[in-house]
Amino acid sequence: MFSVTVRDHIMIAHSFRGEVFGPAQRLHGATFVVDATFRRAELDADNIVVDIGRAAQQLNAVLAQLNYRNLDDEAAFTGINTSTEMLARTIADRIAERVHAGDLGEGARGLAGIMVTLHESHIAWASYERPL
Amino acid sequence: MFSVTVRDHIMIAHSFRGEVFGPAQRLHGATFVVDATFRRAELDADNIVVDIGRAAQQLNAVLAQLNYRNLDDEAAFTGINTSTEMLARTIADRIAERVHAGDLGEGARGLAGIMVTLHESHIAWASYERPL
Amino acid sequence: MFSVTVRDHIMIAHSFRGEVFGPAQRLHGATFVVDATFRRAELDADNIVVDIGRAAQQLNAVLAQLNYRNLDDEAAFTGINTSTEMLARTIADRIAERVHAGDLGEGARGLAGIMVTLHESHIAWASYERPL
Amino acid sequence: MFSVTVRDHIMIAHSFRGEVFGPAQRLHGATFVVDATFRRAELDADNIVVDIGRAAQQLNAVLAQLNYRNLDDEAAFTGINTSTEMLARTIADRIAERVHAGDLGEGARGLAGIMVTLHESHIAWASYERPL
Amino acid sequence: MFSVTVRDHIMIAHSFRGEVFGPAQRLHGATFVVDATFRRAELDADNIVVDIGRAAQQLNAVLAQLNYRNLDDEAAFTGINTSTEMLARTIADRIAERVHAGDLGEGARGLAGIMVTLHESHIAWASYERPL
Amino acid sequence: MFSVTVRDHIMIAHSFRGEVFGPAQRLHGATFVVDATFRRAELDADNIVVDIGRAAQQLNAVLAQLNYRNLDDEAAFTGINTSTEMLARTIADRIAERVHAGDLGEGARGLAGIMVTLHESHIAWASYERPL
Numbered sequence: 141m142f143s144v145t146v147r148d149h150i151m152i153a154h155s156f157r158g159e160v161f162g163p164a165q166r167l168h169g170a171t172f173v174v175d176a177t178f179r180r181a182e183l184d185a186d187n188i189v190v191d192i193g194r195a196a197q198q199l200n201a202v203l204a205q206l207n208y209r210n211l212d213d214e215a216a217f218t219g220i221n222t223s224t225e226m227l228a229r230t231i232a233d234r235i236a237e238r239v240h241a242g243d244l245g246e247g248a249r250g251l252a253g254i255m256v257t258l259h260e261s262h263i264a265w266a267s268y269e270r271p272l
Numbered sequence: 273m274f275s276v277t278v279r280d281h282i283m284i285a286h287s288f289r290g291e292v293f294g295p296a297q298r299l300h301g302a303t304f305v306v307d308a309t310f311r312r313a314e315l316d317a318d319n320i321v322v323d324i325g326r327a328a329q330q331l332n333a334v335l336a337q338l339n340y341r342n343l344d345d346e347a348a349f350t351g352i353n354t355s356t357e358m359l360a361r362t363i364a365d366r367i368a369e370r371v372h373a374g375d376l377g378e379g380a381r382g383l384a385g386i387m388v389t390l391h392e393s394h395i396a397w398a399s400y401e402r403p404l
Numbered sequence: 405m406f407s408v409t410v411r412d413h414i415m416i417a418h419s420f421r422g423e424v425f426g427p428a429q430r431l432h433g434a435t436f437v438v439d440a441t442f443r444r445a446e447l448d449a450d451n452i453v454v455d456i457g458r459a460a461q462q463l464n465a466v467l468a469q470l471n472y473r474n475l476d477d478e479a480a481f482t483g484i485n486t487s488t489e490m491l492a493r494t495i496a497d498r499i500a501e502r503v504h505a506g507d508l509g510e511g512a513r514g515l516a517g518i519m520v521t522l523h524e525s526h527i528a529w530a531s532y533e534r535p536l
Numbered sequence: 537m538f539s540v541t542v543r544d545h546i547m548i549a550h551s552f553r554g555e556v557f558g559p560a561q562r563l564h565g566a567t568f569v570v571d572a573t574f575r576r577a578e579l580d581a582d583n584i585v586v587d588i589g590r591a592a593q594q595l596n597a598v599l600a601q602l603n604y605r606n607l608d609d610e611a612a613f614t615g616i617n618t619s620t621e622m623l624a625r626t627i628a629d630r631i632a633e634r635v636h637a638g639d640l641g642e643g644a645r646g647l648a649g650i651m652v653t654l655h656e657s658h659i660a661w662a663s664y665e666r667p668l
Numbered sequence: 669m670f671s672v673t674v675r676d677h678i679m680i681a682h683s684f685r686g687e688v689f690g691p692a693q694r695l696h697g698a699t700f701v702v703d704a705t706f707r708r709a710e711l712d713a714d715n716i717v718v719d720i721g722r723a724a725q726q727l728n729a730v731l732a733q734l735n736y737r738n739l740d741d742e743a744a745f746t747g748i749n750t751s752t753e754m755l756a757r758t759i760a761d762r763i764a765e766r767v768h769a770g771d772l773g774e775g776a777r778g779l780a781g782i783m784v785t786l787h788e789s790h791i792a793w794a795s796y797e798r799p800l
Numbered sequence: 801m802f803s804v805t806v807r808d809h810i811m812i813a814h815s816f817r818g819e820v821f822g823p824a825q826r827l828h829g830a831t832f833v834v835d836a837t838f839r840r841a842e843l844d845a846d847n848i849v850v851d852i853g854r855a856a857q858q859l860n861a862v863l864a865q866l867n868y869r870n871l872d873d874e875a876a877f878t879g880i881n882t883s884t885e886m887l888a889r890t891i892a893d894r895i896a897e898r899v900h901a902g903d904l905g906e907g908a909r910g911l912a913g914i915m916v917t918l919h920e921s922h923i924a925w926a927s928y929e930r931p932l
Binding site for chain 1: 273274275276277278279280315318319320321323324325328377
Binding site for chain 2: 807812813826830
């Protein structure tokens with residue numbers, strides 16, 4: 141199995157609901173360094189997993205919808221705790237839609253799966269992995 | 273599949289028995305930067321894998337039993353090579369006991385598995401992965 | 405010249421005023437990984453620059469005043485752009501006060517200077533350096 | 537499942553054929569920081585996955601065949617795009633041959649699989665994973 | 669003293685002349701992860717060292733002149749060993765020209781100095797520092 | 801001013817004397833990731849600060865005298881707290897002797913200074929800087 145990963149980041153504000161979150165129930169924020177991993181069993185005719193330029197562009201486009209925002213004000217997240225693990229799934233699902241729509245090129249239709257990891261600090265990160 | 277990882281570290285002394293270890297048969301030491309990864313198929317009611325605060329506390333509690341010690345003098349390791357990979361299993365097993373004992377909260381009972389990685393330097397690390 | 409550095413982090417929300425900030429004029433947030441460096445010309449009687457445990461505690465105490473907050477609501481920052489470089493100075497100055505108050509121990513009175521670096525992402529960071 | 541990883545690097549020149557590569561069709565180069573991961577279900581009699589010294593030596597030997605070279609001039613790669621993901625497979629396969637030849641020691645015959653990751657920059661990397 | 673740093677990278681081919689370079693006399697290549705640090709004594713009216721967006725753009729523009737190229741073929745480097753330290757100076761000098769030309773904004777005229785660091789691998793890097 | 805840095809590491813055991821060290825008074829250990837930085841005002845005839853191969857070899861040779869040892873048993877450190885900052889000076893001084901003895905080549909006699917940084921974990925490091 142092959143994989144290719146590209147890295148980008150977002151800077152967002154949000155707050156959490158639930159005692160389990162302690163002081164993170166207050167409005168605060170995070171830089172998420174985001175790694176998007178694309179997997180496939182065999183390389184394509186160009187000997188690659190995916191056009192890495194397009195992969196980086198599409199990751200950037202997905203992140204632009206979240207970047208420099210207060211997630212508490214986003215319609216997509218009304219009443220939802222935007223935890224690091226939940227945002228990993230949101231980003232993975234939005235990239236998956238773009239793969240299926242052909243935004244990463246025809247070759248990307250051969251991708252087997254995707255994993256998204258969000259690093260919230262030097263001591264904590266979360267991932268979500270799914271098939272394509 | 274979701275995962276959340278927290279990082280901490282220990283600083284220990286130890287020595288190895290066996291020619292394969294070369295100069296590491298002498299009493300020496302290591303900083304192990306320890307990553308504990310918690311996996312589960314679905315998020316809980318708070319939209320998280322595990323209470324990250326409690327996960328960090330329990331990892332720290334497990335590491336406190338090893339930290340600032342000469343592992344050659346620890347009863348748990350008598351006659352055992354405390355290799356990086358073996359310590360990864362020890363730490364994973366001890367965290368697993370705490371998950372089963374409810375120390376990471378009731379929600380943590382839904383965890384599917386755990387992986388522990390010990391970084392012994394910038395050029396070497398070892399992992400152990402197990403179900404819960 | 406000797407130095408010792410300890411690392412911690414904060415997660416905050418804020419916004420900027422001024423066209424130069426572009427989309428960062430919106431309410432967003434950041435994880436700042438914070439490095440506090442303590443410098444001195446000669447080591448003390450224990451052969452150290454500073455009690456590293458106390459240095460880490462005091463850095464944590466200074467950061468706790470900022471952590472999990474919306475800096476736009478903090479009285480200390482009314483009408484002020486809480487840029488990464490400006491926050492580096494704020495944190496350095498607050499640590500300096502604690503050094504002068506004896507919070508890092510009597511030995512810390514021999515410190516020559518301090519530098520604080522805030523990493524806002526994997527591709528950007530800012531520092532402030534001052535004498536003590 | 538246990539794993540041990542060792543890190544080394546190479547510095548090579550190459551070019552790509554195909555419009556998908558854009559400016560990378562020109563002769564350019566890369567530093568690849570290479571991580572070789574060895575997996576096995578159970579530890580051997582010495583409580584290790586593999587002799588880490590021999591693993592590092594064999595990785596270095598495999599990389600020496602590529603290091604400080606223009607891959608466009610290497611017979612092994614004639615007419616082949618030496619993409620990061622393809623080089624990950626080449627290195628993994630060459631290490632696998634050495635495992636099978638006994639170059640990593642008799643104990644290494646118990647290895648279950650290998651993964652090789654090549655980091656081409658701080659924002660992109662690729663992997664290949666295979667059984668042994 | 670304040671500083672702000674932005675990171676980018678280039679992927680180039682080159683070779684060296686001189687016995688001291690050993691196998692690096694062959695045509696090979698490198699990824700250089702490039703950090704550009706801007707220093708000034710006092711912050712400007714916006715509370716910043718430099719417009720970080722413009723700083724990143726100008727660093728990228730300077731690097732674009734080198735990226736995906738064989739430096740042995742560049743007129744600027746005819747008969748010159750393009751060592752990591754020498755390239756750090758080249759990049760610093762080209763950024764300095766842009767600062768003086770106003771490309772980083774009027775505020776950037778208050779900058780005191782610049783440092784450029786090129787990381788050639790996980791175990792080696794070089795820097796050049798100059799006043800502005 | 802130019803600089804070149806090379807990285808290596810050691811794994812040692814030791815203990816400290818003095819209440820300030822708390823649990824680190826027990827025999828424990830550390831991995832020190834060691835960065836040696838060489839500075840000079842102008843490049844030499846080969847366009848370099850120092851022969852990086854020789855610099856790495858000499859750093860390795862200096863570290864070999866400490867590696868895989870219990871520093872409490874070393875004659876050089878009898879009655880001395882082998883703190884991270886003190887070891888940084890020891891390593892810097894030993895490299896300096898080798899520079900003066902010509903072990904880094906004749907060109908290295910033009911070096912202006914050296915800095916050694918020891919990373920003891922992902923959250924703490926210490927440096928010592930001196931002229932040559």
